[in-house]
Amino acid sequence: MTVQAHELTKDYKYGFHDVDVSVFRTEKGISPEVVAAISAHKQEPEWMLKFRLKALDHFFKRPMPTWGADLSGIDFDNIYYYIKPVDEMGRSWDDVPDSIRNTFDKLGIPEAERNFLAGVSAQYDSEVVYHSIRADLEKLGVLFSDCDTGLRDHEELFRRYFGTVIPPNDNKFAALNSAVWSGGSFVYVPKGVRVEIPLQAYFRINSDNMGQFERTLIIADEGSYVHYIEGCTAPTYSNDSLHAAVVEIIAEKGAHVRYTTIQNWSDNVYNLVTKRAIAKENATVEWIDGNLGSKVTMKYPSIYLMGEGAHGEVLSAAFAGTGQHQDAGSKCIHVAPNTTSNVVSRSISKGHGRTSYRGHIKVLPKASNVKVNVRCDALLLDEESRSDTYPYMDIENPDVTFGHEATVSKVGEDQIFYLQSRGIDEQQATALIVNGFFEPFVKELPMEYAVELNRLLALSMEGAIG
Amino acid sequence: MSEIAQAPADVATGVPAGADTAAELQIEGLRASVEGKQILEGVDLRVPTGQVHVLMGPNGSGKSTLAYTVMGHPKYTVTAGSVSFDGQDLLALTPDKRARLGLFLSFQNPIAIPGVTTVNFLRAALRAQEKELPARQFIARLGDEMTALRMDSSFRSRYINDGFSGGEKKRAEILQLAMLEPRLAILDEPDSGLDVDALRIVAEGVLRIMERSEGRMGVLLITHYYRILENLTPDRVHIMHQGRIVDSGGPELAHLIEREGYDPYITANSAAESEVSPR
Numbered sequence: 172m173t174v175q176a177h178e179l180t181k182d183y184k185y186g187f188h189d190v191d192v193s194v195f196r197t198e199k200g201i202s203p204e205v206v207a208a209i210s211a212h213k214q215e216p217e218w219m220l221k222f223r224l225k226a227l228d229h230f231f232k233r234p235m236p237t238w239g240a241d242l243s244g245i246d247f248d249n250i251y252y253y254i255k256p257v258d259e260m261g262r263s264w265d266d267v268p269d270s271i272r273n274t275f276d277k278l279g280i281p282e283a284e285r286n287f288l289a290g291v292s293a294q295y296d297s298e299v300v301y302h303s304i305r306a307d308l309e310k311l312g313v314l315f316s317d318c319d320t321g322l323r324d325h326e327e328l329f330r331r332y333f334g335t336v337i338p339p340n341d342n343k344f345a346a347l348n349s350a351v352w353s354g355g356s357f358v359y360v361p362k363g364v365r366v367e368i369p370l371q372a373y374f375r376i377n378s379d380n381m382g383q384f385e386r387t388l389i390i391a392d393e394g395s396y397v398h399y400i401e402g403c404t405a406p407t408y409s410n411d412s413l414h415a416a417v418v419e420i421i422a423e424k425g426a427h428v429r430y431t432t433i434q435n436w437s438d439n440v441y442n443l444v445t446k447r448a449i450a451k452e453n454a455t456v457e458w459i460d461g462n463l464g465s466k467v468t469m470k471y472p473s474i475y476l477m478g479e480g481a482h483g484e485v486l487s488a489a490f491a492g493t494g495q496h497q498d499a500g501s502k503c504i505h506v507a508p509n510t511t512s513n514v515v516s517r518s519i520s521k522g523h524g525r526t527s528y529r530g531h532i533k534v535l536p537k538a539s540n541v542k543v544n545v546r547c548d549a550l551l552l553d554e555e556s557r558s559d560t561y562p563y564m565d566i567e568n569p570d571v572t573f574g575h576e577a578t579v580s581k582v583g584e585d586q587i588f589y590l591q592s593r594g595i596d597e598q599q600a601t602a603l604i605v606n607g608f609f610e611p612f613v614k615e616l617p618m619e620y621a622v623e624l625n626r627l628l629a630l631s632m633e634g635a636i637g
Numbered sequence: 638m639s640e641i642a643q644a645p646a647d648v649a650t651g652v653p654a655g656a657d658t659a660a661e662l663q664i665e666g667l668r669a670s671v672e673g674k675q676i677l678e679g680v681d682l683r684v685p686t687g688q689v690h691v692l693m694g695p696n697g698s699g700k701s702t703l704a705y706t707v708m709g710h711p712k713y714t715v716t717a718g719s720v721s722f723d724g725q726d727l728l729a730l731t732p733d734k735r736a737r738l739g740l741f742l743s744f745q746n747p748i749a750i751p752g753v754t755t756v757n758f759l760r761a762a763l764r765a766q767e768k769e770l771p772a773r774q775f776i777a778r779l780g781d782e783m784t785a786l787r788m789d790s791s792f793r794s795r796y797i798n799d800g801f802s803g804g805e806k807k808r809a810e811i812l813q814l815a816m817l818e819p820r821l822a823i824l825d826e827p828d829s830g831l832d833v834d835a836l837r838i839v840a841e842g843v844l845r846i847m848e849r850s851e852g853r854m855g856v857l858l859i860t861h862y863y864r865i866l867e868n869l870t871p872d873r874v875h876i877m878h879q880g881r882i883v884d885s886g887g888p889e890l891a892h893l894i895e896r897e898g899y900d901p902y903i904t905a906n907s908a909a910e911s912e913v914s915p916r
Contacts, residue, residue: 583748584711584712585748586748586750588708588709588710588711588732588748589744589747589748589750590733590750590761590762591709591731591732591733591736592708592732592733592735592736592740592741592742592744593733593736593741593758593761593762593765593766593813593817594733594736594737594762594765594766594817595733595761595762595765596731596733596765597731597733599761599765600733603750603753603757603758603761604750604753606752606753607750607751607752607753607796608751608752609752610751610752610753610796611752
């Protein structure tokens, strides 16, 4: 198989300017053979192959979830589970093939890297094609690579944490990811090291009928800090693509991890992601989760507050336009006493778009003196759009301070008129109101991302109001 | 202050220096309804730039309805008559286009736009009206206007009207008036709910903007109270009752109302008497 890959690379190097630049892909569909082929191609240790096959078994056994968004459009037999775009990962953008580099140029990644990032990872279909981290961070012992490299170069550390936060049998799509995972990020921040500038990973689906299954593992050792940002886009195809990632975060004692997502998949992507963090004693985990794109998103970033004094924040924003269903939310599980969580969700629907907030708060019997605050607000831009709230609470300790507030509102005629009376036209007025509604989310983003998000929102709003 | 006040005035009105700046709001035979209920029963009114006209009348007489209708609120349906400004038919235009022609409405109950800071709101409005200033000039001017209205600088980053007190909202409206420098400002009870000091600040603010416009701005001031007129002497006073202008006169008419109320205008069969103002 390695030989075949080399031959294809040669083909590529000699003027391959087609859409498909891949050097290796498994056959369509999912089977133990496909899983074994991926593992063999990556020359993985035996334990990982076993892990994958066991996960696949679980995937086959597990029924499709029917409690959330409509997933009946997914055809598991019509998906490529592994497409390798290049033979070698680039350490410099010059090493990345022109067509792929052009794509990332268009997405502004190298520019962002030069201006305000400490490290960048760029994944194209199944593999990371470019990777870099600032030398000073590397010297401090910070590890930032794709997950495959993490497994290869730091197997012991990797194995200690991999699959411990989200086991393969957690849900059907976590099982699928565990079976066919590839790429993603592996981050380790040593004790006491603060990575003050964000690390960013960018995920791009390129191929038609593609399944992207990146796997991310972030370990923040005691007293460390890291902000990890992910962005994602894909071309629009008439066939649906599937993105099923798994993200595991371990925040050790006193560590602080912030994970920011700006999800902007094209509207033919099923985005079914499992994200979960463990926060140990006095650790803080923050999920800043923005969902603008995709056909269907089901994503509920979770925090298990395992150690006393741990704090969790989930701040999410979702926008659902025509044909989109954003089924998002959060889970905060209070295991230890004196833990706190704060959940703020804002969603906007327009033109038959649908948003759902699905949240789970659990306070276990031993978790006394817990403080929980949940606030979700939905804004409907027209009569056709829809929003639902599904809050689930299991409070097993009476010593809890609990706040919950949910609102659904429509863009008010009076608000539009007020802005119009200042000369602002209806479309801009709506965009201002929408931006204002997302302000609590946007103000948490680094400035460059806030600008980008407002721009994306403005694009989504075009022609929103007739 | 004067430097800032003079320079943008030209930009604001979009009128080249030396051009004929006289323009007029003309309302003729205006009838309008809200949610099927006829409120305006044939209003005739002319407000030229350079003058302050005051509109008084009992609660429910249609004053706010007139303001909203002239600005183009979608809830108010014009059933007859015409409204024009500077010779242009306003009724065919959306509210934002009316504003870009130079109209401004100070709301009796200004609307909150959560998440939109006062500074961003003003920038968006100025940009929409093609009156955008370079950032530093804009900030300096905003600072001066806020000082004049005795508004704390923290207002810049507060979300417009969101959690503002009644008095803060009124001042924020006058701040917008000062920044946007319209050609015709309809001020719907800018004085209601204000204490004496706040009232003076608002009245002085309007007067200052009026004076520096050098005849380019007209004001239609809707009020219940004589007090604001101590600072702001009107050119004309109009009395509205049951959806019509029933009397017009000079400043002395306001004095008369102050002394005797609206009784002379209210007939025994008036249906408007028991009505409560929508605020």
